[in-house]
Amino acid sequence: MTKQVKQLDRVIIRFAGDSGDGMQLTGDRFTQETASFGNDLSTLPNFPAEIRAPAGTLPGVSSFQLHFADHDIMTPGDAPNVLVAMNPAALKANVDDLPGGATVIVNTDEFTKRALAKVGYDSDPLTDGSLAEFKVSPVPLTSMTVQALADFDISKKDAQRAKNMFALGLLSWMYNRPTEGTLGFLKSKFAGKPEILAANLAAFQAGWNFGETTEDFAVSYEIKPAALPPGTYRNITGNLAVSYGLIAGSRLSGLPLFLGSYPITPASDILHELSKHKRMGVRTFQAEDEIAGVGAALGAAFGGSLGVTTTSGPGMVLKAETLGLAVMTELPLLVIDVQRAGPSTGMPTKTEQADLLMAMFGRNGESPVPVLAPRSPSDCFDIAIEATRIATKYRTPVIVLSDGYLANGSEPWRIPDVSELPDLSVEFTTEPNGDDGEFLPYRRDPETLARPWAVPGTPGLEHRIGGIEKGDGTGNISYSPANHDLMVRSRQAKIDGIARDIPELEVDDPTGDARVLVLGWGGTYGSIGAGVRRVRRAGGKVAQAHLRHLNPFPANLGEVLGSYDRVLVPEINLGQLALLLRGRFLVDVISYTKVRGLPFKAEELAGVVQEVIDRV
Amino acid sequence: MSENNGRESGFKGLRLVPRAEATYKMKDFKSDQEVRWCPGCGDYAILAAFQGFLPELGVPRENIVIVSGIGCSSRFPYYLSTYGMHSIHGRAPAIATGLAASRPDLSVWVITGDGDGLSIGGNHLIHALRRNVNINVLLFNNRIYGLTKGQYSPTSEAGKITKSSPMGSLDTPFNPVSLALGAEAGFVARTIDSDRQHLTSVLRAAADHEGASFVEIYQNCPIFNDDAFEPLKDPAERDMRLLRMEHGEPLRVGADRGVVMGDYGELKVADIAEVGEDALVRHDAHRADPGYAFALSRMDYPAFEHVPIGVFRDTSRPTYDELMAEQLGGAESRGGAEELASLLAGGDTWTVR
Ligand SMILES: Cc1ncc(C[n+]2csc(CCOP(=O)(O)OP(=O)(O)O)c2C)c(N)n1
Numbered sequence: 013m014t015k016q017v018k019q020l021d022r023v024i025i026r027f028a029g030d031s032g033d034g035m036q037l038t039g040d041r042f043t044q045e046t047a048s049f050g051n052d053l054s055t056l057p058n059f060p061a062e063i064r065a066p067a068g069t070l071p072g073v074s075s076f077q078l079h080f081a082d083h084d085i086m087t088p089g090d091a092p093n094v095l096v097a098m099n100p101a102a103l104k105a106n107v108d109d110l111p112g113g114a115t116v117i118v119n120t121d122e123f124t125k126r127a128l129a130k131v132g133y134d135s136d137p138l139t140d141g142s143l144a145e146f147k148v149s150p151v152p153l154t155s156m157t158v159q160a161l162a163d164f165d166i167s168k169k170d171a172q173r174a175k176n177m178f179a180l181g182l183l184s185w186m187y188n189r190p191t192e193g194t195l196g197f198l199k200s201k202f203a204g205k206p207e208i209l210a211a212n213l214a215a216f217q218a219g220w221n222f223g224e225t226t227e228d229f230a231v232s233y234e235i236k237p238a239a240l241p242p243g244t245y246r247n248i249t250g251n252l253a254v255s256y257g258l259i260a261g262s263r264l265s266g267l268p269l270f271l272g273s274y275p276i277t278p279a280s281d282i283l284h285e286l287s288k289h290k291r292m293g294v295r296t297f298q299a300e301d302e303i304a305g306v307g308a309a310l311g312a313a314f315g316g317s318l319g320v321t322t323t324s325g326p327g328m329v330l331k332a333e334t335l336g337l338a339v340m341t342e343l344p345l346l347v348i349d350v351q352r353a354g355p356s357t358g359m360p361t362k363t364e365q366a367d368l369l370m371a372m373f374g375r376n377g378e379s380p381v382p383v384l385a386p387r388s389p390s391d392c393f394d395i396a397i398e399a400t401r402i403a404t405k406y407r408t409p410v411i412v413l414s415d416g417y418l419a420n421g422s423e424p425w426r427i428p429d430v431s432e433l434p435d436l437s438v439e440f441t442t443e444p445n446g447d448d449g450e451f452l453p454y455r456r457d458p459e460t461l462a463r464p465w466a467v468p469g470t471p472g473l474e475h476r477i478g479g480i481e482k483g484d485g486t487g488n489i490s491y492s493p494a495n496h497d498l499m500v501r502s503r504q505a506k507i508d509g510i511a512r513d514i515p516e517l518e519v520d521d522p523t524g525d526a527r528v529l530v531l532g533w534g535g536t537y538g539s540i541g542a543g544v545r546r547v548r549r550a551g552g553k554v555a556q557a558h559l560r561h562l563n564p565f566p567a568n569l570g571e572v573l574g575s576y577d578r579v580l581v582p583e584i585n586l587g588q589l590a591l592l593l594r595g596r597f598l599v600d601v602i603s604y605t606k607v608r609g610l611p612f613k614a615e616e617l618a619g620v621v622q623e624v625i626d627r628v
Numbered sequence: 629m630s631e632n633n634g635r636e637s638g639f640k641g642l643r644l645v646p647r648a649e650a651t652y653k654m655k656d657f658k659s660d661q662e663v664r665w666c667p668g669c670g671d672y673a674i675l676a677a678f679q680g681f682l683p684e685l686g687v688p689r690e691n692i693v694i695v696s697g698i699g700c701s702s703r704f705p706y707y708l709s710t711y712g713m714h715s716i717h718g719r720a721p722a723i724a725t726g727l728a729a730s731r732p733d734l735s736v737w738v739i740t741g742d743g744d745g746l747s748i749g750g751n752h753l754i755h756a757l758r759r760n761v762n763i764n765v766l767l768f769n770n771r772i773y774g775l776t777k778g779q780y781s782p783t784s785e786a787g788k789i790t791k792s793s794p795m796g797s798l799d800t801p802f803n804p805v806s807l808a809l810g811a812e813a814g815f816v817a818r819t820i821d822s823d824r825q826h827l828t829s830v831l832r833a834a835a836d837h838e839g840a841s842f843v844e845i846y847q848n849c850p851i852f853n854d855d856a857f858e859p860l861k862d863p864a865e866r867d868m869r870l871l872r873m874e875h876g877e878p879l880r881v882g883a884d885r886g887v888v889m890g891d892y893g894e895l896k897v898a899d900i901a902e903v904g905e906d907a908l909v910r911h912d913a914h915r916a917d918p919g920y921a922f923a924l925s926r927m928d929y930p931a932f933e934h935v936p937i938g939v940f941r942d943t944s945r946p947t948y949d950e951l952m953a954e955q956l957g958g959a960e961s962r963g964g965a966e967e968l969a970s971l972l973a974g975g976d977t978w979t980v981r
């Protein structure tokens with residue numbers, strides 16, 4: 013039987029199941045197949061907060077959403093066109109997100125009375141008509157997998173476990189995905205377990221064959237590759253991109269990388285990744301707490317390393333005092349805060365961008381620190397390099413505000429040619445700089461206002477630094493009122509001056525006559541961009557700009573704000589950037605906020621933008 | 629960063645630190661900053677002993693780094709002409725860990741107080757000791773918060789009357805030596821500000837030790853806790869109390885008494901005339917098991933009846949810095965564009981033309 017093949021321009025699939033069902037792996041493999049096929053894509057994993065919540069319960073549901081298309085896309089998509097639900101809990105937890113007409117593939121084997129009751133279904137949704145608005149494909153995934161593996165010398169449990177590969181095989185057939193990558197992946201994953209490998213390969217094949225032969229799936233779909241700019245690509249998450257950016261920053265600056273860190277969700281993967289690269293000269297130090305993590309990084313920076321610390325909200329709070337010391341000692345230091353929903357422990361696995369004001373002001377005294385924020389998973393690479401550049405050139409700690417959404421989300425990344433990357437080489441001070449042949453550790457470079465970086469081991473430049481106010485030039489302890497005033501202002505001027513050394517804010521305003529500007533920062537770039545596209549497709553005129561540098565702001569920001577009738581600022585906090593903009597520029601921006609632990613939906617933002625347009 | 633010029637320092641703990649070309653004198657280690665402790669403060673004597681000792685290290689001045697926290701004691705780095713960082717309260721061991729782990733060519737000294745190192749920074753201290761980072765920790769114990777003007781500290785005796793404990797403090801104090809031993813420190817010693825010769829000998833032993841060494845220095849604060857150690861200083865009493873530990877020698881208290889071991893491994897002082905010379909415990913600082921050193925540390929607890937001074941424990945195991953260097957496999961992050969390129973291009977890739 014030859015089946016019909018339909019062309020689509022984009023699809024959003026969500027794989028959902030119990031945390032033990034391997035949904036993250038399934039989603040990840042489907043993503044890799046899709047990436048190697050050449051679609052543009054964006055992913056959104058959603059983990060349960062518990063490591064192993066009781067099986068079959070709502071809190072135990074883990075999901076992975078993938079949006080892929082034949083054109084460039086900006087988000088993992090608002091609502092799935094296809095839901096793969098491995099059990100009743102997965103259906104119940106996700107069905108409300110589905111638009112009418114969506115396809116639902118359910119594993120009917122798990123829809124037992126007991127499993128239904130566990131999540132509060134009084135009747136079976138597969139038969140009671142409650143799914144009438146969807147195209148439901150009931151598939152006995154578990155039993156078909158077990159059947160397909162009947163001849164294998166493996167336990168029933170292992171056979172059942174392979175059902176995610178059956179599902180992956182089926183979906184791979186439905187969307188005509190190339191399978192070599194997955195087959196290769198399985199071969200290396202189960203290299204030491206030939207029986208399990210064979211079973212997984214067979215389950216995958218059985219899923220594929222099922223799609224091809226059964227009458228239930230009459231159509232398969234094709235989504236042409238996207239016309240991305242030429243280059244070699246890989247799929248990358250924000251946390252991996254940060255890690256690579258830090259290693260690149262170290263290589264480009266010629267400084268050995270030293271990471272001091274304490275495990276915390278969702279930042280730990282950076283520690284894990286960098287720990288793999290000791291052979292590239294990367295020192296990683298799992299400290300006793302976040303204070304020691306940043307302390308060790310600062311100590312290493314004093315010794316001439318590229319000192320880095322990585323954390324999330326609760327750990328960021330603990331680092332505040334050491335950050336102040338780094339401001340006072342004027343040493344380069346990179347602080348990566350992968351923001352999560354707060355306050356306190358908050359929702360560790362959920363995203364938010366509510367640490368902006370803490371990054372700006374969360375220290376005692378006048379304590380200016382440059383703040384950067386990546387706008388997409390792959391931008392995390394460039395931001396880490398930019399943070400390295402600013403920290404080493406201006407001898408200052410730099411805070412990078414990533415977030416849970418960027419950290420775990422992924423997208424295709426055009427792998428840069430190493431020769432395209434900037435030269436960040438650092439010269440340590442090796443000669444006295446005083447007029448009388450003495451060394452003045454706080455004599456500033458007239459242009460950057462940075463102080464010399466003379467590392468221990470350099471003869472003749474022995475000096476003492478610390479947290480007590482420094483005398484201008486000498487760096488000796490000083491309680492002089494005039495000196496303190498001068499030093500506070502000099503530290504501020506140094507950070508403010510970075511504005512001359514960063515790109516101006518670019519505004520995307522295709523018609524050139526928009527009266528409304530949408531301004532965002534950090535991880536909301538994709539959602540805002542997708543919302544803006546919808547408005548434009550419907551004939552609306554709107555300009556978009558996105559901040560990657562939050563302290564200092566790009567030099568032209570005030571001018572940009574002043575050239576629009578209304579400025580809309582969507583944020584996943586209660587209006588922190590809006591507060592800064594109002595305070596700095598006296599512009600009455602419209603703040604639009606949501607704090608649900610989730611990224612904005614494009615459709616929602618499109619509505620908000622349209623409303624603002626309608627009112628001007 | 630200076631290279632090891634092939635000649636090693638005589639101290640084992642300084643194996644990876646280059647040897648000085650110049651010979652230094654004590655004055656070479658004095659900075660131009662005016663020393664500002666209260667008159668009579670024990671910190672002066674410790675500073676003088678330390679400055680007098682540094683030339684012995686035989687390493688270039690620029691390869692010595694002093695890292696301190698906050699407290700009167702932590703002002704130390706300003707008065708030395710080496711590299712130094714006067715950091716923040718309690719965090720010096722963490723900062724020094726990052727420095728020492730990334731720069732094995734430095735001799736790194738941590739200066740801390742009983743509040744700095746045992747209260748706010750207790751966590752960093754124990755972890756630095758167990759990791760065996762190649763640093764020397766000198767804890768100035770005056771049994772009081774000096775800089776904040778006289779509150780009780782984690783080493784103040786229970787019941788101590790201070791500004792913040794007008795009815796007597798309720799806390800049971802730490803015994804810093806017991807704590808360090810419990811934290812797996814490989815080198816643990818105690819000395820006194822007033823005995824320069826002894827202090828210097830302990831500094832020497834600490835520098836010689838590879839890995840973290842912990843030295844408790846009894847330090848008098850004449851302003852807020854004067855005479856806290858008077859029983860150990862008064863010539864009439866001192867010999868009845870001080871137990872000077874020398875590796876391989878019998879443990880004696882004065883001429884007539886010495887240390888014997890009880891049924892449960894506990895140590896007590898007995899008259900030699902009664903127990904006989906052969907019953908005396910011979911000090912062995914190299915015992916792998918810390919139990920004996922711990923028993924020694926409990927002899928003075930909680931009062932100053934018999935106070936061991938000298939080296940309780942001096943054992944060796946690989947240092948954190950060494951182990952880290954091993955994992956790096958000699959890799960240093962300089963150059964190597966191809967290596968970076970192949971890292972970035974790892975994983976599943978595809979090409980768009
Ligand atoms: C975070 C922080 N908390 C409190 C203080 C105030 N403080 C400074 S020194 C000190 C105690 C110092 O005691 P100790 O370490 O025994 O040093 P000493 O002055 O006795 O030498 C305190 C509480 C501080 N500087 N920083």
Ligand code: SF4
Nearest residue numbers: 665666669700774849
């Ligand atoms: S307060 Fe005490 S410890 Fe501090 S300087 Fe004065 S005497 Fe020394």
Ligand SMILES: [Mg+2]
Nearest residue numbers: 741742770772
């Ligand atoms: Mg004290």
